[in-house]
Amino acid sequence: MKKKILKTTALLSTIAFAGVLVACSNASQNSDSGSKELTVYVEEQYKPFIEEAAKTFEKESGTKVSIKTGDQLTGLDNLSLDNQSGEVVDVMMAPYDRIGSLGNDGQLAEVSLDEGSKADDTTKKLVTAADGNIYGAPAVIETLVLYYNKDLLPEAPKTFEEVEKLAEDPAYNFEGEAGKNTAFLADWVNFYYAYGLLSGNGGYVFGKDGTDAKDIGLANDGSIKGLEYAKTWYEKWPKGMQDQKGAANLIESQFQDKKTAAVIDGPWKATAFKDAGLNYGVATIPSLPGGSNYEAFAGGKAWVIPVASKNIDGAQEFLNFLTSTDQQKAFYDKNHEVPANTEARKYAVDSKDELANAVVKQFDSAQPMPSISEMSTVWDPAATMLFEAVSGKKAPKAATDDAVKLIKDSIDQKFGE
Known part of the structure; x- marks a missing residue:
């Protein structure tokens, strides 16, 4: 009886071991199969670039790349559900200001930055979350610049003192x-523009470079000084400039109607100004009274990998490919957005593109937007x-003190232990 039991046990062990081998073999085949396929999600405007990139990548790697198009932010908003369902894509784009929170929330896979991506310290910070992990490969840099009408101004003003004199012109x-x-107009009731x-x-x-939510610097002397200066402009500007919803439209229409000589805006506005037939130039934002730089937020977009991607290794390989100098040059040629790759960035500057030159120079003094989740508050x-502050409803100091208190209360409520 004992021998029968031993034989039966041995047989069952053999069968179980064989089952494990089959399972491992199937898993290996599935992994092997998965490693030869990728799905990329991009906005329609990037489809021509990604189609060309995919063809080259397929030849070099043997990996087939499928392309889906849709709204970038909608794709990111759906990321949690898509990760849970397992129907998520393998590679997509995300603005830098969404990457830290998505990474911290477990929606993005960690990535490594390939040496060939030529990322600088600023873009590295933009894709690094509070936990120190990197969740994106930098693709594009953006920041605010100065647009000016060349028919009204022979050259761009270099200081705000020059801009103040311009505002004395009754024309x-x-x-x-x-x-x-x-x-001169700027949307300084919008925090992104006023920062x-x-x-x-x-x-x-x-x-601590945007990582310490317990240290809020919006009520310090520098912030108050900035608000006081903004208020002097709102005393010159029409009442409509205080309208948080309508100010942007007023600025655009005044500039396009040639009733404004210079505005602060982002590179995304260039197409609208070009379509309006404006003879415009692009330059860095004038230096502030006292000589300091206008340190706008550094922004842009990066390639990211959803955490439930079925082919994370292949996706990482594709990220390395997309951020290489050659592909970043091709991205610039197709979309005229300034590459994050510093070698490709120089290529954009050398092309004598006025917008690219202004963005690159302004980016040098730009500050990475905090990537921690508390930024949402x-x-x-x-x-x-x-x-x-600018409307005179409160003194700048009172306005900043109240804002900081509200931010602290919101952080305690949402993120407190």
């Missing part, structure tokens, strides 16, 4: 509001702070 007086002038004023004077959002209180 730019605003019809219907006595004493108001639109020679350079605050940071250029020593203000900041979070301490900043936008609304900061917008209220700006409106209350």
Whole structure:
């Protein structure tokens, strides 16, 4: 009886071991099969580039690349559900300001930055989360610049003192509001646009390079100084500039109607100005009173890998390929967006593209936007702070103190232990 039991046990062990071998073999085959396929999700505007890139990558790696198109932000908003369902794509794009929070929330896979990506310190910070892990491969850099009408200005102003003199010209007086002038306009009731004023004077959002949410610098002397300067402009500008929803449209229409000589805006506005037939130039934003730089947020986009990708190794290989100098040059040629790769960035500058040159120069003094999740609590209180300060509803110090208190309370409520 004992021998029968031993024989039966041995037989069952053999069968079980064989089953393990079959399972391992199947897993290996599935992994092997998965490693030869990738799905990439991009906005329609990037499809021509990604199609060409995919063809080259397929020849070099043997990996077939499928392409899906759709709205970038919608894709990111759906990422949690897609990761859970297992129907997620393998590679997609994300703005830098979404990467840290998505990484911290477990929606993105960690990536490594290939030496060939030629990423600089600023772009590395933009894809690094508070935990120190990297969740994206930098693709594009963006920051605010100065657009000016070449028919109205022979050259771009280099200091805000020059801009102030420009605003004394009655040719730019605003019809219907006595004493108001639109020679220069900027959407400084929008925190993204106004941040350079605050940071250029020593203000900041979070301490330790944007990673310490307990240290909020929006009520320090530098922030208050920036708000006080902004307020002097709102005393010159039409009432509509205080409208947080309508100010952007007012700025665009005034500039396109040649009633404004210079505006602060992003590289995404260039197409609209070109389509409007404007003879415009692009330059760095003038230096602030006192000589400091206008330190706008550094922004842009990176390639990311959803955490539930079925082919993370292949996706990483594709990221290395997309961020190489040759592919970053090709991306610039197709889309005219400034590459993150520093070698390809030089290629864009050498092409004599005025917009690319301005973005690259301005990016040198730009500050990486905090990538920690607590940044989500900043936008609304900061917008209220700006409106209350520039409209005169509150003194700048009171407006900043109230905003910081509200941000701290929101952080405690959402992220407190």
